[in-house]
Amino acid sequence: MSITSDLGAEIRRNAAGIDVAGVNLSYGATHVLKDVNLKIEPGEFFAFLGPSGCGKTTLLRLIAGFNIAQTGRVMVGGQDISSLPPWKRDVGMVFQSYALWPHMSVAKNVAFGLEERKLPKVKIAARVDQALDLVNLKHLKDRKPSQLSGGQQQRVALARTIAVRPKVLLLDEPLSNLDAKMRVQVRRELRDLQQELGITTIFVTHDQEEANTICDRIAVMNDGVVQQVGTPMALYDRPANLFVANFLGTANILDGTAETAGAEFAITGGGRLPFPAKENVQPGAKLVFRPQNARIAPHDAPKAPGMTRLDGRITHVEFLGASLRYGVAIGANEVLVDVPHQAGNAPLPTGAPIAVDLDHSRALFLAA
Amino acid sequence: MTVATGFSSEKAAPAARQAVATPGQWLTIGAIVAFLALFLLIPVAMVILVAFQDPNSGAFTLVNFADFARNEMFLRSFANSLYVSAMSVVWATIFALPLAYFTTRFEFRGAAIIQTLGVIPLIMPPFAGAVAMQLFFGRNGSVNLLLGDWFGINIPFMEGLNGVIFVQSVHYFPFILINLTASLRNIDRSMEEAAQNLGCSGGRLFRRIVFPLAMPGYVAGASLVFIKVFDDLATPLLLNVKDMLAPQAYLRITSIGLKDPMGYVISVVLIVFSVLSLFIATSTMRNRDYATVQRGGGGLAKRPIGGLDLVMAWGTIGLILALVLAPHLGLLLLSFSTVWSFSVLPDGYTTAHYTRVVLESGQYIWNTLLYATIAGFIGIIIGTAISYIVLRTKVPGRQWLDYLASAALAVPGVVLGIGYLRAYYGVSLPSGQSVTSLWIIIVIALAVRRLPYALRACMAAMQQISVSLEEAAENLGANKASTIRKIMVPLMTGGILAGFVTSFATASVELSATMMLVQNTSDAPLAYGLYVFMQSPAGRGAGAALGIIAVLIVGISTYLSQLLAERDRSTRAGS
Secondary structure, three states, X not given: OHHHHHHHHHHHHHOOOEEEEEEEEEEOOEEEEEEEEEEEOOOOEEEEEOOOOOOHHHHHHHHHOOOOOOEEEEEEOOEEOOOOOHHHOOEEEEOOOOOOOOOOOHHHHHHHHHHHOOOOHHHHHHHHHHHHHHOOOHHHOOOOHHHOOHHHHHHHHHHHHHHOXXXXXXXXXXXXXXXXXXXXXXXXXHHHHHHHHOOEEEEEEOOHHHHHHHXXXXXXXXXXXXXXXXXXXXXXXXXXXXHHHHHOOOOEEEXXXXXXXXXXXXXXXXXXXXXXXXXXXXXXXXXXEOHHHEEEEEOOOOOOOOEEEEEEEEEEEEEOOOEEEEEEEEOOEEEEEEEEOOOOOOOOOOOOEEEEEEEHHHOEEEOO | OHHHHHHHHHHOXXXXXXXXXXXXXXXXXXXXXXXXXXXXXXXXXXXXXXXXEOOOOOOEOOHHHHHHHHOHHHHHHHHHHHHHHHHHHHHHHHHHHHHHHHHHHEEOOOHHHHHHHOOHHHHOOHHHHHHHHHHHHOOOOHHHHHHHHHHOOOOOOOOOHHHHHHHHHHHHHHHHHHHHHHHHHHOOHHHHHHHXXXXXXXXXXXHHHHHHHHHHHHHHHHHHHHHXXXXXXXXXXXXXXXXXXXXXXXXXXXXXXXXXXXXXXXXXXXXXXXXXXXXXHHHHHHHHHHHHOOOOOOOOOOEEOOHHHHHHHHHHHHHHXXXXXXXXXXXXXXXXXXXXXXXXXXXXXXXXXXHHHHHHHHHHHHHHHHHHHHHHHHHHHHXXXXXXXXXXXXXXXXXXXXXXXXXXXXXXXXXXXXXXXXXXXXXXXXXXXXXXXXXXXXXXXXXXXXXXXXHHHHHHHHHOOOHHHHHHHXXXXXXXXXXXXXXXXXXXXXXXXXXXXXXXXXXXXXXXHHHHHOOOHHHOOHHHHHHHHHHOHHHHHHHHHHHHHHHHHHHHHHHHHHHHHXXXXXXXXXX
16 A cells, blocks of 8 residues: 555645635626535545536536636635636546547557656556556556446546646546446445545536535535535534435425414415524525425324424335335325334324324525 | 237247248248348349359369459559549548638638538439539639639649549548548547647647547548549549459450450459458448447537638639539539530530430439339338347347348449349340349349448437337237237338438439449439430430439438438437
8 A cells, every 4th residue: 555655745745725715607698607616625525416408517617617607716725726728727626427548548648648658668557557556447558448348447537647646636426327226336446535535526416315425525516606515414404494404315395384483384285384593594495394304193183393294195105224204195295104124013003084283493494 | 920920929929930031031030031132132142143153164273363364454443443542531531620720720611611511412313413513623614724824834634544543532532631620529629638738739749649530531531532443443443543443343244245254253353352342441430439428528628710821721612612513513514515615615615415304314213213212112122121130139149241232231232233134134034135134133132232331321210219118118008910010110211321321322323233233224213314315415404414413413412311311310319
């Protein structure tokens, strides 16, 4: 591991923060990025997460220099790179399609960037070996890309980028072309490698599980706007708006109005909760809670304090393994409630009248 | 065939699933094999055989090849053919390269013109343009007259081999343009971006990434140009260049006779080079698959064009457009001119040539339309049958039908013509006439020559129909016969029709095989008539008029086939 720690040391020394400020980008009439501001710390593993068309890849390509913003700037390690062409940015990118050149061997592919940097031949050979060692593919260095599996191609693409010791590493949906099992394995490898090298990394994905499992922080994007930035847990527990709540995990969303001079939230169709005292609730906010933040109680069970009880009827049951997910009709709404599953417990029958107890402390009031 | 298939699967379903093919299918296969054997394999085999036979004893010998190698004239012809083909590739590349570059790298309004440029030369038989090119670029042609007046110089564009190279490269550069452009368009953008991301740009980027990836397309186009020029008979003959291989083969057979072995030796040389070029073209194109098909966005990044680039782009396009249109324009002027000699433009204008052509030589036009139509039909019927057998049955060795039919690509027209004469000249009809004097032989030669193209069109049309579409019909109760009638035929029509029109268009200006086979002028097609007219200075005007008619036939057909293909695509997209 001495060679890799040597490489790691150099990359860590180089590790640079990224600062995106006031970026707006349009293609004709389409406004793709709207006033994007982001600060990514040196050595951080950061994700751009959002549905397709949200602008996450556009933003990544902007950092790599393949897109030009109308306003704003991109700083890497304190240097403004906005006006540099892609080949002068020293920002490593791994492409979604891997983009391995089919007319070059694996070793040639990895050597490419080093040759462009005019390194001496001996040094190039050593660095190629080192980079391929890092992804455990040294034995395949003389193969052509077409002779490799998808996972191997992906690792070559990674080695090719890391070999030039870039200031930051950009990964464009790197797992999307792998099958489900490989995806889990490769994402762990990516995380280990990133930790070992300490390289600032941006990971673009539409898969919340991928982002949650390997990234330090996530920027959730939608419609060209950064919706919220935070750690995976913070985003899940305290989403800033309905989009984030819905995109990360499952959320029950109920309409209602503020009543009693803004002290209470009356759910449309019955039931009311106190607004949390210290937080400012935006007008038009809706009640949001996760399926595991409510409890199912027998119809006539005594109501616990700090809970709001909603009467309903079970409409369907899904068995998820670790839990049972009940669909409960409450008036015109339907909410989902998760109940941990233990062997031997039979599910409640469909149509059974039950009560949903909602914990006030876990309830969120979010606007769109 | 289709009916038999229907019956068998209906009545004896389990048995039919077991059988490799129905009797109807076997019959079809037999008929196709017999046709190809009679009109492709046997004639070509005869040619090759004769080349290796002692003319007197019939024993196997290499003496004919030794004679060829000792003959100074043949060696010079061989060298000339190689030189002319190679130089045509060089010039065609010089024409094609900037055009391909401008269309693929820039957001450029001229792209549409460049696309048209890629078609215009091909709608005219090159030999038809040859005479017109003489008038513009010959020693006493318009350009040299002007150059002489202005600068006192005379550029030998059309002298000897130069003329052949000039005419052929202007005519065939679209092959390189089309293949190279397609190749460039297929390069995934991320290939280029990955290089930029690693610090590569400009000329180095082109040399290390773009050029190697586009190479297969270029090589395929270039080898096609090489072989077309190498095999061409009519253009050198019309430019009065006789010391090249194809003209030598023709002249030996027509002047010395079918017994002379030299024509056959030359034919073997032509075949060897054709096979070699085709091999290079197909093997490079096979590698292209992995080279360029990638997931994600396609095509290289384009940037807006401006400044010097724009001036250069329009300058290049203008120059090449002028060159490409020169044969057409020249032919048009010639067809309306009273006298055009030693002057920049004709002395006077008349429509007499057209009247003469239509009144005296209407037969040529009629023959052409008739022959090309029949040849086109033969092509698509055999093409559809082979496609069905290859794609939809499990007959062992069915691929060989495809290979056999496509082998015609490697047989130069002159060779096919010589082969027909050798194989069937001695076969007499009850009237005592030779079989080879029948006009239908010309039609069959045209059909065999066009078959590979028709077959590809039919194959493509059938391949686009997902088997699941047929299975869905069968699942809903349609038998094989009605599945073919209601699902396959409607979906294939567009593609097959496009294949027919293309075959028709190219067959109507084919000359190298027909030149060998025409025995009565009354049976001759338009291209032959044009050649005859162009032999005499007095016939040039009429020849040009005939040429313009040929251009119209081919142009309209090409437009039609594009229209059909377009409509077919939109139907498919809509469904």
